[in-house]
Amino acid sequence: MSNPTSTSSAATSFLGIDALFNNPLFAGGIGLAGLGAAAALARRSAIQGAGLLKRRLIVNLEISKQDDSYQWILAWLSLPRPPGGFIASKLTRIHHLSMKTTSRSAQNRPAHAHFFLQPGYGRHIIRHKNAYISVNREKQASANLNTGEPFETVTLTTLYAHRHIFEDIFAEAHQLAVSAQEGKTIMYTSRGMEWAQFGEARRKRPLHSVILDRGIKERILDDVKDFMSRQQWYVDRGIPYRRGYLLYGPPGSGKSSFIQALAGELDFGVAIINLSERGITDDKLAHLMTRLPPRSILLLEDADAAFMNRKQVEADGYSGATVTFSGLLNALDGVAAGEERIAFLTTNHIDRLDEALIRPGRVDMTVRIGEATRYQAAEMWDRFYGDIDKDGNGRQRFLKRLEELGLVASIDGDTKKKNLHTSTAAIQGLFLFNKDDMDGAIEMAEGLIPRIYEPEAQKGITVPA
Numbered sequence: 327m328s329n330p331t332s333t334s335s336a337a338t339s340f341l342g343i344d345a346l347f348n349n350p351l352f353a354g355g356i357g358l359a360g361l362g363a364a365a366a367l368a369r370r371s372a373i374q375g376a377g378l379l380k381r382r383l384i385v386n387l388e389i390s391k392q393d394d395s396y397q398w399i400l401a402w403l404s405l406p407r408p409p410g411g412f413i414a415s416k417l418t419r420i421h422h423l424s425m426k427t428t429s430r431s432a433q434n435r436p437a438h439a440h441f442f443l444q445p446g447y448g449r450h451i452i453r454h455k456n457a458y459i460s461v462n463r464e465k466q467a468s469a470n471l472n473t474g475e476p477f478e479t480v481t482l483t484t485l486y487a488h489r490h491i492f493e494d495i496f497a498e499a500h501q502l503a504v505s506a507q508e509g510k511t512i513m514y515t516s517r518g519m520e521w522a523q524f525g526e527a528r529r530k531r532p533l534h535s536v537i538l539d540r541g542i543k544e545r546i547l548d549d550v551k552d553f554m555s556r557q558q559w560y561v562d563r564g565i566p567y568r569r570g571y572l573l574y575g576p577p578g579s580g581k582s583s584f585i586q587a588l589a590g591e592l593d594f595g596v597a598i599i600n601l602s603e604r605g606i607t608d609d610k611l612a613h614l615m616t617r618l619p620p621r622s623i624l625l626l627e628d629a630d631a632a633f634m635n636r637k638q639v640e641a642d643g644y645s646g647a648t649v650t651f652s653g654l655l656n657a658l659d660g661v662a663a664g665e666e667r668i669a670f671l672t673t674n675h676i677d678r679l680d681e682a683l684i685r686p687g688r689v690d691m692t693v694r695i696g697e698a699t700r701y702q703a704a705e706m707w708d709r710f711y712g713d714i715d716k717d718g719n720g721r722q723r724f725l726k727r728l729e730e731l732g733l734v735a736s737i738d739g740d741t742k743k744k745n746l747h748t749s750t751a752a753i754q755g756l757f758l759f760n761k762d763d764m765d766g767a768i769e770m771a772e773g774l775i776p777r778i779y780e781p782e783a784q785k786g787i788t789v790p791a
């Protein structure tokens with residue numbers, strides 16, 4: 327190899343690297359290329375190094391909208407910051423905020439809307455204690471197929487050295503969420519195939535504000551409490567830990583109000599499905615019932631709707647976009663039914679229900695919540711006028727008037743002049759109209775007589791207690 331010029335063309339291919347280096351032409355070329363390659367290599371490793379450094383020094387925490395903590399964190403981020411900041415927020419640099427409006431009423435009446443500002447989409451830098459944290463809220467390209475809403479995430483990024491700040495933030499955010507809901511009842515409704523909180527948490531309705539006939543509240547409450555104290559008993563015997571209640575009676579007797587107050591008393595939320603609503607199919611019902619929101623009572627309103635639909639199915643073989651009878655039964659105690667549950671069913675039309683529903687495991691306790699009784703009328707009077715009707719004279723006159731009108735039984739027995747009834751909702755309406763005006767309420771008591779009193783309105787009322 328000492329003499330490159332002597333290489334034959336046949337030998338060249340076997341010469342290898344040395345020969346190439348010895349060739350000035352090639353050697354020059356390789357030198358340049360090598361330099362480029364080395365530079366590229368250096369650049370790449372620099373980037374990798376930075377990446378490594380970044381991975382090593384920086385902690386990311388991603389929270390998706392599906393997670394409960396998502397709203398807590400957003401709420402926490404919107405907290406007024408400690409004194410000094412001119413922007414009332416923890417955000418030290420705000421690019422944009424977004425508005426979250428929650429409406430408390432189903433009708434979306436603007437009067438009941440609540441607003442709060444939360445970090446908008448994009449990147450924000452916040453400072454908490456000694457740490458700087460980058461907050462990135464973004465919508466994902468994909469969407470939740472059940473609700474059609476795009477997926478969303480919030481990513482918190484901070485230095486590795488400050489990673490413990492996350493625990494701190496979560497603890498604060500959780501505490502904030504807990505205290506915001508203290509004394510409140512959370513309502514859930516179905517959105518698509520999933521449960522979603524309905525409006526803001528409501529102030530708890532005190533149980534004593536719902537006036538049912540003598541002993542009814544206590545009976546149900548005792549049963550629920552007894553059930554709740556016996557989980558182990560059920561587990562030991564291999565029985566699904568479930569209990570069902572059916573409340574029936576005319577409209578405006580306090581069924582829904584009682585369930586809400588009961589949930590408040592137990593510190594539970596209420597997950598509501600209205601069975602007469604279109605779009606609630608058997609599949610959807612079953613799906614929703616297997617994944618109830620934690621610590622909540624299931625409330626199935628208008629249970630009779632499922633029974634009406636059975637008739638339709640028999641007639642045309644198609645159930646349409648509503649729940650069927652068998653769909654309801656399956657959801658209540660089929661294989662797919664959730665293991666732990668307290669369910670309340672309500673109906674105005676017990677006559678439309680089927681025996682099959684009222685079976686232990688589906689409905690364990692059936693209670694009639696009826697028309698206003700003398701006892702309830704008196705109790706409601708005291709709640710509204712107790713402070714101005716010290717001697718109870720007004721109450722006596724009111725009850726006497728209701729007797730005359732044939733709306734309640736006389737004091738000594740349940741003989742009634744006429745077979746008329748009124749609802750507790752109507753009495754509440756009368757008292758609300760006559761705030762602080764006892765005489766006005768007594769004068770207008772005639773208005774408690776239901777104006778529409780046809781067989782249709784009577785349906786479900788003429789049911790044995």
Ligand SMILES: Nc1ncnc2c1ncn2[C@@H]1O[C@H](COP(=O)(O)OP(=O)(O)OP(=O)(O)O)[C@@H](O)[C@H]1O
Pocket residue numbers: 535536537538575576577578579580581582583584673674750751752754
């Ligand atoms: N027993 C009651 N005690 C206190 N308030 C009542 C009572 N009954 C009705 N009300 C009041 O009347 C209104 C309607 O009551 P609620 O919705 O609970 O009735 P409901 O029995 O669920 O009626 P529906 O069968 O039509 O669903 C509420 O504002 C509630 O506060």
Ligand SMILES: [Mg+2]
Pocket residue numbers: 581582583627672
């Ligand atoms: Mg109701």
